[in-house]
Amino acid sequence: MTGEVAVLGAGMHPWGKWGRSFVEYGAAAARAALADAGLEWRDVGSIVGAGTVRGGYPGYVAGATFAKALGWQGARVASVYAACASGAQAVDAARAQILSGLADVVLVVGADAAPKGFFRPAGGDRPDDPDWLRFRVLGATNPTYFGLYARRRMAVHGDTVEDFAQVKVKNSTMGALNPYARYRKRVTAEEVAASAVVAEPLRLLDICATSDGGAALVLSSMEFARRRGVDRPVRIRAVSTVTPQYPNTVLDLPDIATDSAVAVQPHPDTFRASIAKAAYEEADLGPEDLSLAEVYDLSTALELQWYEDLGLCAEGEGAKLLREGATSPGGRIPVNASGGLASFGEAVPAQAIAQVCELTWQLRQQAGDRQVAGARAGITANQGLFGHGSAVVAVR
Amino acid sequence: MSRTHTPVVEGWFAGQGDDFRLLGTRCAACASVFFPREDGHCRNPRCPGGDLEEIPLSRRARIWSYTDSRYRPPSPYVTNPELPWEPYTLIAAELEAERIVVLGQAAPGISVADLAVGMEVEVVPGALHEDTETVWTTWHWRPTGVEA
Numbered sequence: 001m002t003g004e005v006a007v008l009g010a011g012m013h014p015w016g017k018w019g020r021s022f023v024e025y026g027a028a029a030a031r032a033a034l035a036d037a038g039l040e041w042r043d044v045g046s047i048v049g050a051g052t053v054r055g056g057y058p059g060y061v062a063g064a065t066f067a068k069a070l071g072w073q074g075a076r077v078a079s080v081y082a083a084c085a086s087g088a089q090a091v092d093a094a095r096a097q098i099l100s101g102l103a104d105v106v107l108v109v110g111a112d113a114a115p116k117g118f119f120r121p122a123g124g125d126r127p128d129d130p131d132w133l134r135f136r137v138l139g140a141t142n143p144t145y146f147g148l149y150a151r152r153r154m155a156v157h158g159d160t161v162e163d164f165a166q167v168k169v170k171n172s173t174m175g176a177l178n179p180y181a182r183y184r185k186r187v188t189a190e191e192v193a194a195s196a197v198v199a200e201p202l203r204l205l206d207i208c209a210t211s212d213g214g215a216a217l218v219l220s221s222m223e224f225a226r227r228r229g230v231d232r233p234v235r236i237r238a239v240s241t242v243t244p245q246y247p248n249t250v251l252d253l254p255d256i257a258t259d260s261a262v263a264v265q266p267h268p269d270t271f272r273a274s275i276a277k278a279a280y281e282e283a284d285l286g287p288e289d290l291s292l293a294e295v296y297d298l299s300t301a302l303e304l305q306w307y308e309d310l311g312l313c314a315e316g317e318g319a320k321l322l323r324e325g326a327t328s329p330g331g332r333i334p335v336n337a338s339g340g341l342a343s344f345g346e347a348v349p350a351q352a353i354a355q356v357c358e359l360t361w362q363l364r365q366q367a368g369d370r371q372v373a374g375a376r377a378g379i380t381a382n383q384g385l386f387g388h389g390s391a392v393v394a395v396r
Numbered sequence: 397m398s399r400t401h402t403p404v405v406e407g408w409f410a411g412q413g414d415d416f417r418l419l420g421t422r423c424a425a426c427a428s429v430f431f432p433r434e435d436g437h438c439r440n441p442r443c444p445g446g447d448l449e450e451i452p453l454s455r456r457a458r459i460w461s462y463t464d465s466r467y468r469p470p471s472p473y474v475t476n477p478e479l480p481w482e483p484y485t486l487i488a489a490e491l492e493a494e495r496i497v498v499l500g501q502a503a504p505g506i507s508v509a510d511l512a513v514g515m516e517v518e519v520v521p522g523a524l525h526e527d528t529e530t531v532w533t534t535w536h537w538r539p540t541g542v543e544a
Binding site for chain 1: 404428432460461462463464465467470471473474484494495496497499500501508524
């Protein structure tokens with residue numbers, strides 16, 4: 001088992017479509033996390049920024065951008081980019097610095113300002129860029145991939161569009177209780193069914209929006225937390241950032257084809273399942289030990305997929321788990337108590353950090369009306385483009 | 397004036413009519429197949445790396461999944477913004493011999509209502525878009541037994 005790090009502070013800027021710079025959201029989240037930790041920015045020895053490709057050069061060097069916005073104070077800096085897993089990799093980089101003794105306290109920040117409409121590739125003529133090619137050759141937006149996965153589940157596992165709609169109903173119920181969520185209105189199954197089809201079988205209300213938002217964490221060594229008099233901090237016990245195993249036989253964004261399995265037998269675990277398995281092994285616990293999970297519901301159907309990949313139920317039984325109410329508030333393993341991406345919309349580099357913020361508040365019993373009673377252990381799960389994914393296990 | 401036909405990506409497909417095929421590469425050492433073509437080095441981590449030879453992929457495949465694009469995709473997908481958006485269907489098809497899933501647009505006129513997971517499709521030549529001098533060609537998946 002890897003050593004643990006303490007979560008001293010968590011902070012967010014509300015998600016929305018505010019039309020301002022990502023720097024403002026990130027700095028606000030950072031100040032909130034520092035206040036939550038009871039620390040001054042000048043007490044922080046290192047800052048790790050999760051990058052964004054939508055903020056120009058300042059987005060690529062997010063760590064320095066946030067450090068300057070907060071006021072240069074000489075902290076060690078790093079910036080990481082890993083598509084949707086950027087936030088989790090920033091947490092992982094901070095953890096590595098703490099566990100190796102390079103830093104006592106690290107501030108982790110991610111923020112984004114999203115454009116209207118579909119995400120699109122970087123500009124110019126880029127025929128060697130798979131992300132550019134899938135748009136140029138196929139017009140394959142992110143929601144079309146979500147549509148492919150959803151249809152596949154319907155054919156293989158018997159999921160229905162009504163099951164998918166119930167994920168939105170559940171998550172909107174929780175999001176309505178979250179002051180940081182962008183969408184705070186409860187949604188009915190009828191409203192999902194009445195929304196426009198975007199990528200058959202998925203409708204507008206099955207697919208997460210793209211949002212502005214910022215999230216931050218203050219992490220420290222267990223020793224530093226003790227010296228600060230924090231006896232029972234939330235502890236990060238695992239951060240999984242594994243890559244796929246060749247051949248990757250699930251069509252992942254932004255690829256036009258899978259790897260071929262003609263020469264090598266595929267690994268028994270899919271990529272998503274391997275992300276969770278690595279986190280469980282590192283944390284020395286299993287799905288039966290969890291109080292809650294925050295998963296990347298880029299679409300309603302993908303949330304059901306995560307139930308299976310996290311081992312909350314057997315393969316093909318995700319919809320059954322949902323129908324039984326196990327993943328609803330008060331159920332055996334509430335999923336997306338924050339409201340999920342369904343209620344937030346994705347602010348790419350902030351989202352995986354926001355997932356850990358929710359675990360932190362839940363494990364401290366500070367989640368207000370959406371509190372999961374007696375929460376002791378939680379997992380986050382996320383997947384992004386180009387073979388990135390993450391899972392974080394936090395306990396208290 | 398006849399327009400030139402230019403592949404949207406060079407080297408990914410070739411041939412006319414019934415001879416039309418997607419082109420991949422195959423490692424001479426481990427027999428791994430790559431599409432889109434890999435010309436640099438075999439990506440099987442257990443393989444020392446052999447010569448990568450161009451091969452035509454199987455013409456027929458089975459539908460792994462399908463969806464459609466009800467909204468206009470952003471650039472670099474080329475569309476005429478002055479015309480109303482016409483949704484098109486996308487098919488991910490599994491090639492049995494190569495054990496690979498390849499995404500492609502469905503042939504024009506094929507809607508999601510015509511499709512089912514597991515249905516047999518074949519690869520056919522298609523046009524992605526046209527401008528004054530050029531027809532940009534691509535591949536389409538089409539259910540077998542359906543005539544163009």
